[in-house]
Amino acid sequence: MKKILIIGCGLLGSSLLRKISKKKIAKQIFVYEKSKSNISKIKKLKLPGKIVRSLKDGVINSDLIIFCVPMSEYKKLILKINRFLSNNTLITDIGSSKIESSKIIRKFLKKRIHWISSHPITGSEVSGPEHGKENMFENKWSIIIKDKKTNLTYLKFLNTFWKKLGSKTVVMDSEKHDKIFSITSHLPHLIAYNLVKSAQDFEKKQKYDLIKYSAGGLRDFSRIAASNEIMWRDIFFNNKKNVSRAIDIFIKNLNSFKKDINSKNNKSILKKLIQTKKVRSRIIKLKQDVNKPDFGRD
């Protein structure tokens, strides 16, 4: 590849930058970043690539453009870059939900421009280029979205790109993607936020200093609930139908647990508590986590 443009150089954008440079995937890497604070961090960190002030310089003649900005920025950016785009360029993004952003892209992207969406299943609760790292995608899944009109040559090209970064890849459509991640990622994050919110409400009401004793469980949720709020608002809003359904399943099950607890239904609660262990074994087997007990981090 001759030229790659990364738009947005936060946690994942800067990780892409580091790895693309390390693996010499493109002759030139351009970075467009609108936050002055991020730009000065990038300079201080001496990250590779060339920071461009104008989108035009970045876009023209790019083989690949990667959107690494919150999904609520897509429309504005698309409208800005449309006139510099040619159909020799492939655009991808790393957004965590797909149906709604596809609509934006279909509606506002100049006709005959190729955009194939990606979603690398990686990240952390922290944001910013200072936390990015080269091996962010190593052995992680990258989902590639194939819809009816997806160009197969570009799909192959994008697949190879993610594999070069160390990812395992899988192709699916937006609908399946958004359903799966509403349960495995969006709901867990919402639940974490909600638990911390509930603890805050309780603390305010009871005037107990709860947080001191958070090591018994709350602590781990608070880490997840410290994730970037703009990114998560966008995800919840963009995948609202599936997230809303996931909330319903969750509340239904929680009410069933409550019933077991209130009636001390031994058989029913034990069945539930034992059944969930099976998922853990599968997660370990699939190498999505290590089989090492967690005692908190020192």
Added chain:
Amino acid sequence: MKKILIIGCGLLGSSLLRKISKKKIAKQIFVYEKSKSNISKIKKLKLPGKIVRSLKDGVINSDLIIFCVPMSEYKKLILKINRFLSNNTLITDIGSSKIESSKIIRKFLKKRIHWISSHPITGSEVSGPEHGKENMFENKWSIIIKDKKTNLTYLKFLNTFWKKLGSKTVVMDSEKHDKIFSITSHLPHLIAYNLVKSAQDFEKKQKYDLIKYSAGGLRDFSRIAASNEIMWRDIFFNNKKNVSRAIDIFIKNLNSFKKDINSKNNKSILKKLIQTKKVRSRIIKLKQDVNKPDFGRD
């Protein structure tokens, strides 16, 4: 101290055993364990202390007896040891909820025997003596329960004991304890179990292989949901009033999130997502977690 008896030598019992021996807190440490598999593990691990086959040998002349068994076993054990107890012995336990177990103790323990409850805020999702470790209590809170009739000399003695193990200690009554931990520990565990259960239900219905993609959030909950089911059933049942109330707060808040999402209420959802970050800062400040991003465990 001359003699300590540990009843139940699983994760926490064996950690106590290791640390008590290391710090030479007692001249003799006796261990009573009913599981044959645990006994053979203890022997294989060459843990310190003397395994007793009869509770009588363990109980008589003990300065301190520590119950490290599920709370549902307390009654049976109390009835077994009553006739060997003298009022020179202090009994404590490490159960995670207090009001209900106090009732059992008051009802079944021989009169004029001292029992002061403890709750060290530590542990892991794994069980068994093979996972125990010496520094399990280091810098962790140990709650000591003081009710109206608590003997202050023994309270001081128990406080010193936990400090020798490396714990920070705090004294509170059963009511306050059970309220605090319903939110910081019992609800988080229930939520984790419930999330994994919901993912299983979803998977069954949709026939998607979800677990493969669990690194985006579900993974961390599945670890918590792999905790010991007997212990957690006992906790949920024993603290049912508070847990039930905590569930109600949680569902109320979750419905509010759902409303924000369905109506795309930007202001309201951002307020919630930002507010929860404050808890994280307090947790870090109180040294209940380290300020280190989490990228999953390798």
